[in-house]
Amino acid sequence: MIPVMKPWLGAEEAEAASAAVLSGWVAQGPKVAAFEDAFARRVAALHAVAVSSCTTALHVALHLLDVRPGDEVVVPSLSFIATANAVRYCGATPVFADVEPETGNLSAATVEAVLTERTRAVILVHQAGVPADVDAIRALCGPRGVTVVEDAACAAGSTYRGVPVGADAEMAAWSFHPRKLITTGEGGMLTTNHPEWAARAKRLREHGMSVSAAERHSGGGAVVESYQETAFNYRMTDIQAAVGLVQLSKLDAIVRRRRALAARYHELLADVPGLRAVRDPEHGTTNYQSFWVVLPDEVAVSRNDVLARLAERGVSARRGIMAAHLEPAYAGHPHLDLPATEAFTTRSLILPLYHDLTEAQQDTVAEELRAALRLPLASH
Numbered sequence: 001m002i003p004v005m006k007p008w009l010g011a012e013e014a015e016a017a018s019a020a021v022l023s024g025w026v027a028q029g030p031k032v033a034a035f036e037d038a039f040a041r042r043v044a045a046l047h048a049v050a051v052s053s054c055t056t057a058l059h060v061a062l063h064l065l066d067v068r069p070g071d072e073v074v075v076p077s078l079s080f081i082a083t084a085n086a087v088r089y090c091g092a093t094p095v096f097a098d099v100e101p102e103t104g105n106l107s108a109a110t111v112e113a114v115l116t117e118r119t120r121a122v123i124l125v126h127q128a129g130v131p132a133d134v135d136a137i138r139a140l141c142g143p144r145g146v147t148v149v150e151d152a153a154c155a156a157g158s159t160y161r162g163v164p165v166g167a168d169a170e171m172a173a174w175s176f177h178p179r180k181l182i183t184t185g186e187g188g189m190l191t192t193n194h195p196e197w198a199a200r201a202k203r204l205r206e207h208g209m210s211v212s213a214a215e216r217h218s219g220g221g222a223v224v225e226s227y228q229e230t231a232f233n234y235r236m237t238d239i240q241a242a243v244g245l246v247q248l249s250k251l252d253a254i255v256r257r258r259r260a261l262a263a264r265y266h267e268l269l270a271d272v273p274g275l276r277a278v279r280d281p282e283h284g285t286t287n288y289q290s291f292w293v294v295l296p297d298e299v300a301v302s303r304n305d306v307l308a309r310l311a312e313r314g315v316s317a318r319r320g321i322m323a324a325h326l327e328p329a330y331a332g333h334p335h336l337d338l339p340a341t342e343a344f345t346t347r348s349l350i351l352p353l354y355h356d357l358t359e360a361q362q363d364t365v366a367e368e369l370r371a372a373l374r375l376p377l378a379s380h
């Protein structure tokens, strides 16, 4: 079976985890601090705060903005469900905006259509690693006092107008789940260029403590912490951060390899009439976190039949990006029509792409996809 995704992990990560364990300091400590510094430098952000996942990074981001019941936060429905859930964690209302069909991302036009007096923030997702047009959406939101939080879960190594995605973000949330380019098992990061947000985020992830446990330990003398507000335990461990430091050093190589493989997919699939595949947008480059394709309207086969056929033939593809508003968790949740979102989510699928994927495997995927598309609907 050719898997859809496989993390690129090796002996170096195993040794780093082992060294962290043997150091005797396994919770948030020096490795987390080093990973934060390295990650901030890599995405050209001023501050990075490591947390337990991208989901908790999004929750902290909205908490920093004091998002509360009665507030609205605009999100794409076309995203992993955690994007919308983070809004609900604050008791606020996620408002679904539609996406551009070409990129799967929100645009200024789709966001503007759902802004109201109650909109406090927009969570702008760089979906599947494709950079969204941040400048256009900030130009729309800034004058209205609406903060743009970037969900960059998938976008480590992507670029926007010549700089890393997240470089100029008010806040950006990142994921190190194994489904993303670099992994710490589970893990996330919040980056920001606002020092006061970074300082409060560091307290929020750690029960609201005024002085972190690591600082108290290294401080030597008796330091008594106080608890400033009701907060969370969203810490990353030093074992995870040690792995993350090694993974981060591989990010450039991972992106290079994925972009080369993606270029090859584009060539292999170029002659499938009407098939649309993920590409670089005008304003940036994608890390190809997922290689999605949207099936042509002319093809009579359903997306799920294509997936089933590929699975029978040893190719593990996945449905394309989900749409939160179609899940039971959001049944009855009011929203405007989301035609581009619905077309994308029902007609797209994700093909295998990972660092160790071979060209021969890629040829197999392309051949099997071609064969699956020729299946008439009636045969299933």
Ligand SMILES: *Cc1c(COP(=O)(O)O)cnc(C)c1O
Pocket (backbone or CB within 6 Å): 052, 053, 054, 055, 056, 079, 080, 082, 083, 125, 127, 151, 153, 154, 174, 175, 176, 177, 187, 188
């Ligand atoms: C994966 C993902 C998340 C969740 O990341 P976790 O680290 O698993 O919490 C959130 N948003 C998007 C767009 C994602 O792809």
